[in-house]
Amino acid sequence: MADVNTKNLSTGARAVMKKIHPCGSNLFLITRTGADVKLQxxxxxxIIMLDLNKALKSIKSIIL
Ligand SMILES: [Zn+2]
Known part of the structure; x- marks a missing residue:
């Protein structure tokens, strides 16, 4: 588990979200980073797309 910051927000890492998705999972794969972050x-x-600030707020921790 790693802290949530732009350095750790890397493609291929998994993000543990603060909110659970309607399907029951709170684990997302980071598929794109930058000004917008794409999470699967x-x-x-x-697939959801969040701007960087929202992504940093919505993610609890990152599994590198
Ligand atoms: Zn889901």
Whole structure:
């Protein structure tokens, strides 16, 4: 588990979200980083896009 910061927000890492997705999973794969962060739910494969600030606020921890 790593702290949530822009350095650890890297493609291929997994993000543990503060909020649980409607499918019951709170684990997302980071598929794109930058000004917008793309996350894929590992429970249902749904893809969400968050701006960087929102992503940093929504993620609890990162598994590198
Ligand atoms: Zn899901």
């Amino acid at each position: 739910c590992l429970g249902c494969n749904h």
